[in-house]
Amino acid sequence: MRVLITGGAGFVGHHFVEHFLKLTDANLVVLDKLTYASSGFDRIRDIQAFDERRVLILAADFAQPLSDGVKREIGGVEYILHLGAESHVDNSIANPEPFVESNVLGTMRMLNFARELASRGTLRAFFYFGTDEVFGPAPEGVAYKESDRHLPKNPYAAAKSGGEMLVHAYRNTYGLPAIITRTMNIFGERQHPEKFIPKVINSLRERKAMPIHADATRTRAGVRAYIHARNVADAYLFLLRKIEDGTPIIGEDFHIIGEREVDNLSLAREIARIMDRELLYEMVDFHSSRPGHDLRYALDGSKIAALGWHLPKTFEYGLEKTVRWFLANDRWLNLS
Numbered sequence: 303m304r305v306l307i308t309g310g311a312g313f314v315g316h317h318f319v320e321h322f323l324k325l326t327d328a329n330l331v332v333l334d335k336l337t338y339a340s341s342g343f344d345r346i347r348d349i350q351a352f353d354e355r356r357v358l359i360l361a362a363d364f365a366q367p368l369s370d371g372v373k374r375e376i377g378g379v380e381y382i383l384h385l386g387a388e389s390h391v392d393n394s395i396a397n398p399e400p401f402v403e404s405n406v407l408g409t410m411r412m413l414n415f416a417r418e419l420a421s422r423g424t425l426r427a428f429f430y431f432g433t434d435e436v437f438g439p440a441p442e443g444v445a446y447k448e449s450d451r452h453l454p455k456n457p458y459a460a461a462k463s464g465g466e467m468l469v470h471a472y473r474n475t476y477g478l479p480a481i482i483t484r485t486m487n488i489f490g491e492r493q494h495p496e497k498f499i500p501k502v503i504n505s506l507r508e509r510k511a512m513p514i515h516a517d518a519t520r521t522r523a524g525v526r527a528y529i530h531a532r533n534v535a536d537a538y539l540f541l542l543r544k545i546e547d548g549t550p551i552i553g554e555d556f557h558i559i560g561e562r563e564v565d566n567l568s569l570a571r572e573i574a575r576i577m578d579r580e581l582l583y584e585m586v587d588f589h590s591s592r593p594g595h596d597l598r599y600a601l602d603g604s605k606i607a608a609l610g611w612h613l614p615k616t617f618e619y620g621l622e623k624t625v626r627w628f629l630a631n632d633r634w635l636n637l638s
Protein backbone atom coordinates (compact mmCIF):
# COMPACT_ATOMS: atom_id res chain seq x y z
CA MET A 303 0.00 0.00 0.00
CA ARG A 304 1.28 3.46 -0.94
CA VAL A 305 -0.44 6.37 0.83
CA LEU A 306 -0.13 10.14 0.30
CA ILE A 307 -0.79 12.24 3.43
CA THR A 308 -1.16 15.98 2.89
CA GLY A 309 -0.23 18.02 5.94
CA GLY A 310 1.72 15.01 7.15
CA ALA A 311 4.27 17.11 9.06
CA GLY A 312 1.53 18.89 11.00
CA PHE A 313 -0.12 17.96 14.28
CA VAL A 314 -2.82 15.57 13.06
CA GLY A 315 -0.81 14.39 10.05
CA HIS A 316 2.28 13.29 11.96
CA HIS A 317 0.10 11.15 14.24
CA PHE A 318 -1.23 9.45 11.11
CA VAL A 319 2.33 8.88 9.92
CA GLU A 320 3.25 7.34 13.28
CA HIS A 321 0.13 5.17 13.38
CA PHE A 322 0.58 3.82 9.86
CA LEU A 323 4.29 3.17 10.40
CA LYS A 324 3.60 1.19 13.56
CA LEU A 325 0.54 -0.76 12.45
CA THR A 326 1.00 -1.33 8.69
CA ASP A 327 3.72 -2.01 6.16
CA ALA A 328 2.49 0.85 3.94
CA ASN A 329 4.85 3.22 2.16
CA LEU A 330 4.01 6.84 2.95
CA VAL A 331 4.42 10.10 1.03
CA VAL A 332 4.14 13.28 3.14
CA LEU A 333 3.24 16.51 1.34
CA ASP A 334 3.49 19.62 3.53
CA LYS A 335 4.22 23.31 2.92
CA LEU A 336 5.84 23.63 6.39
CA THR A 337 3.98 26.61 7.86
CA TYR A 338 4.27 27.66 11.51
CA ALA A 339 1.71 24.96 12.38
CA SER A 340 3.99 22.15 11.21
CA SER A 341 7.11 23.41 13.04
CA GLY A 342 9.23 22.35 10.09
CA PHE A 343 10.06 18.65 10.28
CA ASP A 344 10.26 18.66 14.10
CA ARG A 345 7.24 16.43 14.61
CA ILE A 346 8.42 13.97 11.98
CA ARG A 347 11.87 13.93 13.59
CA ASP A 348 10.39 13.43 17.04
CA ILE A 349 8.56 10.25 15.98
CA GLN A 350 11.69 9.15 14.10
CA ALA A 351 9.85 8.93 10.78
CA PHE A 352 12.84 9.77 8.57
CA ASP A 353 12.79 6.26 7.16
CA GLU A 354 14.00 6.36 3.55
CA ARG A 355 12.65 2.86 2.96
CA ARG A 356 9.06 3.76 3.84
CA VAL A 357 8.61 7.54 4.11
CA LEU A 358 9.11 10.14 1.38
CA ILE A 359 8.74 13.76 2.54
CA LEU A 360 8.08 16.55 0.04
CA ALA A 361 7.89 20.25 0.88
CA ALA A 362 5.28 21.74 -1.45
CA ASP A 363 2.16 23.90 -1.26
CA PHE A 364 -0.85 21.96 -2.54
CA ALA A 365 -2.77 25.24 -2.97
CA GLN A 366 -0.52 25.74 -6.00
CA PRO A 367 -0.57 23.41 -9.02
CA LEU A 368 1.69 20.44 -8.32
CA SER A 369 4.75 20.51 -10.55
CA ASP A 370 5.53 17.59 -12.83
CA GLY A 371 8.55 16.84 -10.67
CA VAL A 372 6.50 16.67 -7.46
CA LYS A 373 3.93 14.44 -9.17
CA ARG A 374 6.71 12.16 -10.35
CA GLU A 375 8.13 11.90 -6.83
CA ILE A 376 4.68 11.13 -5.36
CA GLY A 377 4.20 8.37 -7.92
CA GLY A 378 1.24 6.03 -8.15
CA VAL A 379 -0.33 6.22 -4.69
CA GLU A 380 -3.38 4.09 -3.96
CA TYR A 381 -4.81 6.36 -1.27
CA ILE A 382 -4.77 10.13 -0.74
CA LEU A 383 -5.51 11.26 2.81
CA HIS A 384 -6.13 14.98 2.38
CA LEU A 385 -5.56 16.21 5.94
CA GLY A 386 -3.73 19.44 5.13
CA ALA A 387 -5.68 22.63 5.89
CA GLU A 388 -5.61 25.99 7.60
CA SER A 389 -7.45 25.26 10.84
CA HIS A 390 -7.32 28.10 13.38
CA VAL A 391 -10.72 29.80 13.78
CA ASP A 392 -9.30 33.03 15.27
CA ASN A 393 -6.88 33.38 12.36
CA SER A 394 -9.69 32.79 9.86
CA ILE A 395 -11.72 35.58 11.43
CA ALA A 396 -8.74 37.95 11.23
CA ASN A 397 -7.93 37.01 7.60
CA PRO A 398 -10.12 34.53 5.68
CA GLU A 399 -8.03 34.55 2.47
CA PRO A 400 -5.42 31.90 3.39
CA PHE A 401 -8.24 29.61 4.51
CA VAL A 402 -10.03 29.85 1.18
CA GLU A 403 -6.74 29.36 -0.69
CA SER A 404 -5.79 26.25 1.28
CA ASN A 405 -9.11 24.64 2.14
CA VAL A 406 -11.03 25.35 -1.07
CA LEU A 407 -8.51 26.00 -3.85
CA GLY A 408 -6.01 23.55 -2.34
CA THR A 409 -8.66 20.86 -2.14
CA MET A 410 -9.50 21.42 -5.81
CA ARG A 411 -5.80 20.99 -6.70
CA MET A 412 -5.63 17.70 -4.82
CA LEU A 413 -8.90 16.50 -6.35
CA ASN A 414 -7.51 17.23 -9.81
CA PHE A 415 -4.38 15.24 -8.97
CA ALA A 416 -6.59 12.43 -7.68
CA ARG A 417 -8.46 12.44 -11.00
CA GLU A 418 -5.15 11.98 -12.84
CA LEU A 419 -4.29 8.99 -10.68
CA ALA A 420 -7.78 7.52 -11.04
CA SER A 421 -7.56 7.81 -14.83
CA ARG A 422 -4.36 5.73 -14.69
CA GLY A 423 -6.02 3.13 -12.51
CA THR A 424 -3.81 3.53 -9.44
CA LEU A 425 -6.07 5.46 -7.03
CA ARG A 426 -8.42 3.43 -4.84
CA ALA A 427 -9.79 6.27 -2.68
CA PHE A 428 -9.45 9.98 -1.87
CA PHE A 429 -10.21 10.86 1.78
CA TYR A 430 -11.25 14.40 2.69
CA PHE A 431 -10.62 15.33 6.33
CA GLY A 432 -13.61 17.44 7.38
CA THR A 433 -14.79 19.13 10.55
CA ASP A 434 -17.87 19.25 12.76
CA GLU A 435 -17.91 23.03 12.34
CA VAL A 436 -19.45 22.84 8.85
CA PHE A 437 -22.84 22.18 10.51
CA GLY A 438 -22.63 25.21 12.76
CA PRO A 439 -23.65 25.19 16.43
CA ALA A 440 -25.57 22.18 17.73
CA PRO A 441 -28.53 22.78 20.07
CA GLU A 442 -28.65 20.70 23.24
CA GLY A 443 -29.69 17.15 22.46
CA VAL A 444 -28.79 17.40 18.75
CA ALA A 445 -25.97 15.42 17.13
CA TYR A 446 -25.61 15.99 13.41
CA LYS A 447 -25.70 13.03 11.05
CA GLU A 448 -23.57 12.72 7.92
CA SER A 449 -26.41 13.86 5.61
CA ASP A 450 -27.46 16.96 7.58
CA ARG A 451 -27.24 20.42 6.01
CA HIS A 452 -24.26 22.72 6.40
CA LEU A 453 -24.53 26.06 8.18
CA PRO A 454 -20.96 27.27 8.85
CA LYS A 455 -20.65 30.28 11.13
CA ASN A 456 -17.02 31.35 10.65
CA PRO A 457 -14.62 31.63 7.68
CA TYR A 458 -12.69 28.49 8.64
CA ALA A 459 -15.87 26.41 8.73
CA ALA A 460 -17.12 27.96 5.49
CA ALA A 461 -13.84 27.15 3.72
CA LYS A 462 -13.94 23.54 4.96
CA SER A 463 -17.54 23.28 3.79
CA GLY A 464 -16.47 24.62 0.40
CA GLY A 465 -13.82 21.91 0.16
CA GLU A 466 -16.44 19.30 1.01
CA MET A 467 -18.78 20.55 -1.68
CA LEU A 468 -16.01 20.14 -4.24
CA VAL A 469 -15.53 16.54 -3.13
CA HIS A 470 -19.25 15.91 -3.57
CA ALA A 471 -19.09 17.51 -7.02
CA TYR A 472 -16.06 15.46 -8.11
CA ARG A 473 -17.71 12.26 -6.87
CA ASN A 474 -20.83 13.04 -8.87
CA THR A 475 -19.33 14.64 -11.98
CA TYR A 476 -16.18 12.59 -12.49
CA GLY A 477 -16.93 9.42 -10.53
CA LEU A 478 -13.97 10.07 -8.23
CA PRO A 479 -13.72 7.40 -5.52
CA ALA A 480 -13.89 9.67 -2.48
CA ILE A 481 -14.85 9.47 1.18
CA ILE A 482 -15.53 12.41 3.50
CA THR A 483 -14.87 12.16 7.22
CA ARG A 484 -15.66 14.72 9.88
CA THR A 485 -14.30 14.81 13.38
CA MET A 486 -14.43 17.01 16.44
CA ASN A 487 -11.76 18.60 18.61
CA ILE A 488 -8.53 16.62 18.28
CA PHE A 489 -5.81 16.59 20.90
CA GLY A 490 -2.56 14.77 21.53
CA GLU A 491 1.19 15.02 21.84
CA ARG A 492 3.03 17.80 19.97
CA GLN A 493 -0.09 19.92 19.51
CA HIS A 494 0.65 23.60 18.94
CA PRO A 495 0.50 25.62 22.20
CA GLU A 496 -2.14 27.91 20.67
CA LYS A 497 -4.69 25.09 21.17
CA PHE A 498 -6.81 24.63 24.28
CA ILE A 499 -5.18 21.72 26.11
CA PRO A 500 -1.58 22.98 25.79
CA LYS A 501 -2.86 26.45 26.75
CA VAL A 502 -4.36 25.07 29.94
CA ILE A 503 -1.13 23.23 30.75
CA ASN A 504 0.87 26.44 30.28
CA SER A 505 -1.58 28.45 32.39
CA LEU A 506 -1.29 25.92 35.22
CA ARG A 507 2.52 25.85 34.99
CA GLU A 508 2.67 29.64 35.11
CA ARG A 509 -0.15 29.92 37.66
CA LYS A 510 -2.09 32.29 35.43
CA ALA A 511 -5.84 32.50 34.95
CA MET A 512 -7.13 30.50 31.98
CA PRO A 513 -9.91 32.12 29.93
CA ILE A 514 -12.80 29.67 29.46
CA HIS A 515 -15.15 30.38 26.55
CA ALA A 516 -18.70 30.63 27.85
CA ASP A 517 -22.18 31.87 26.98
CA ALA A 518 -23.31 35.48 27.39
CA THR A 519 -24.11 34.87 31.08
CA ARG A 520 -20.55 33.64 31.70
CA THR A 521 -21.98 30.63 33.54
CA ARG A 522 -22.03 27.89 30.88
CA ALA A 523 -18.77 26.78 29.27
CA GLY A 524 -18.44 25.67 25.68
CA VAL A 525 -18.85 21.94 25.03
CA ARG A 526 -16.87 19.63 22.73
CA ALA A 527 -16.31 15.90 22.22
CA TYR A 528 -12.51 15.64 22.31
CA ILE A 529 -10.69 12.77 20.62
CA HIS A 530 -7.02 11.81 20.59
CA ALA A 531 -5.29 12.07 17.19
CA ARG A 532 -4.18 8.43 17.24
CA ASN A 533 -7.83 7.38 17.68
CA VAL A 534 -8.69 9.36 14.54
CA ALA A 535 -5.80 7.73 12.67
CA ASP A 536 -7.08 4.34 13.82
CA ALA A 537 -10.52 5.11 12.35
CA TYR A 538 -8.88 5.95 9.02
CA LEU A 539 -6.88 2.75 9.03
CA PHE A 540 -10.11 0.86 9.80
CA LEU A 541 -11.81 2.46 6.75
CA LEU A 542 -8.83 1.69 4.50
CA ARG A 543 -8.92 -1.93 5.57
CA LYS A 544 -12.65 -2.04 4.82
CA ILE A 545 -11.88 -0.88 1.28
CA GLU A 546 -9.11 -3.46 0.98
CA ASP A 547 -11.58 -6.13 2.14
CA GLY A 548 -14.09 -5.09 -0.53
CA THR A 549 -16.65 -3.42 1.75
CA PRO A 550 -18.62 -0.93 -0.41
CA ILE A 551 -17.96 2.32 1.45
CA ILE A 552 -16.61 4.45 -1.43
CA GLY A 553 -18.78 7.54 -1.82
CA GLU A 554 -19.86 7.54 1.84
CA ASP A 555 -19.36 10.07 4.64
CA PHE A 556 -18.37 9.09 8.19
CA HIS A 557 -18.20 10.90 11.54
CA ILE A 558 -15.30 10.08 13.86
CA ILE A 559 -16.02 11.23 17.40
CA GLY A 560 -14.94 10.82 21.00
CA GLU A 561 -16.99 8.72 23.41
CA ARG A 562 -18.48 11.62 25.40
CA GLU A 563 -18.90 15.37 25.52
CA VAL A 564 -16.99 17.47 28.02
CA ASP A 565 -17.28 21.17 28.72
CA ASN A 566 -14.09 23.19 28.64
CA LEU A 567 -14.19 24.10 32.33
CA SER A 568 -14.46 20.44 33.33
CA LEU A 569 -11.64 19.60 30.94
CA ALA A 570 -9.42 22.31 32.45
CA ARG A 571 -10.19 21.00 35.94
CA GLU A 572 -9.27 17.45 34.88
CA ILE A 573 -5.92 18.71 33.54
CA ALA A 574 -5.36 20.55 36.83
CA ARG A 575 -6.06 17.31 38.73
CA ILE A 576 -3.51 15.41 36.62
CA MET A 577 -0.94 18.15 37.25
CA ASP A 578 -1.91 18.50 40.92
CA ARG A 579 -2.30 22.25 40.52
CA GLU A 580 -5.02 24.73 41.43
CA LEU A 581 -6.94 25.95 38.39
CA LEU A 582 -7.26 29.70 38.07
CA TYR A 583 -9.79 30.63 35.42
CA GLU A 584 -12.08 33.33 34.07
CA MET A 585 -15.35 32.65 32.26
CA VAL A 586 -15.32 34.79 29.10
CA ASP A 587 -18.22 35.67 26.82
CA PHE A 588 -16.04 35.15 23.78
CA HIS A 589 -18.86 34.38 21.37
CA SER A 590 -20.56 37.78 21.74
CA SER A 591 -17.32 39.68 21.21
CA ARG A 592 -16.08 37.36 18.43
CA PRO A 593 -19.04 36.01 16.43
CA GLY A 594 -18.10 32.77 14.73
CA HIS A 595 -17.11 30.89 17.88
CA ASP A 596 -19.88 28.43 18.65
CA LEU A 597 -20.73 27.17 22.12
CA ARG A 598 -21.43 23.55 21.20
CA TYR A 599 -20.69 21.20 18.30
CA ALA A 600 -21.93 17.62 18.11
CA LEU A 601 -21.75 14.74 15.63
CA ASP A 602 -23.49 11.37 15.48
CA GLY A 603 -20.87 8.62 15.19
CA SER A 604 -23.23 5.65 14.87
CA LYS A 605 -22.52 5.03 11.16
CA ILE A 606 -18.86 4.06 11.53
CA ALA A 607 -19.69 2.26 14.78
CA ALA A 608 -22.18 0.10 12.88
CA LEU A 609 -19.32 -0.95 10.59
CA GLY A 610 -17.46 -2.24 13.63
CA TRP A 611 -15.06 0.57 14.61
CA HIS A 612 -14.66 1.51 18.24
CA LEU A 613 -12.25 3.81 20.05
CA PRO A 614 -9.07 1.86 20.87
CA LYS A 615 -8.23 4.19 23.79
CA THR A 616 -10.52 6.12 26.12
CA PHE A 617 -10.63 9.90 26.46
CA GLU A 618 -9.32 9.70 30.02
CA TYR A 619 -6.36 7.57 28.98
CA GLY A 620 -5.50 9.85 26.07
CA LEU A 621 -5.78 13.03 28.12
CA GLU A 622 -3.58 11.83 30.99
CA LYS A 623 -1.01 10.44 28.54
CA THR A 624 -0.97 13.73 26.61
CA VAL A 625 -0.65 15.96 29.69
CA ARG A 626 2.19 13.90 31.18
CA TRP A 627 3.94 13.78 27.81
CA PHE A 628 3.85 17.59 27.53
CA LEU A 629 5.24 17.96 31.05
CA ALA A 630 8.11 15.63 30.17
CA ASN A 631 8.68 17.36 26.79
CA ASP A 632 7.96 20.97 27.67
CA ARG A 633 9.81 22.48 24.71
CA TRP A 634 6.61 21.74 22.77
CA LEU A 635 4.79 24.16 25.06
CA ASN A 636 6.96 27.05 23.91
CA LEU A 637 6.70 27.00 20.12
CA SER A 638 6.49 30.39 18.43
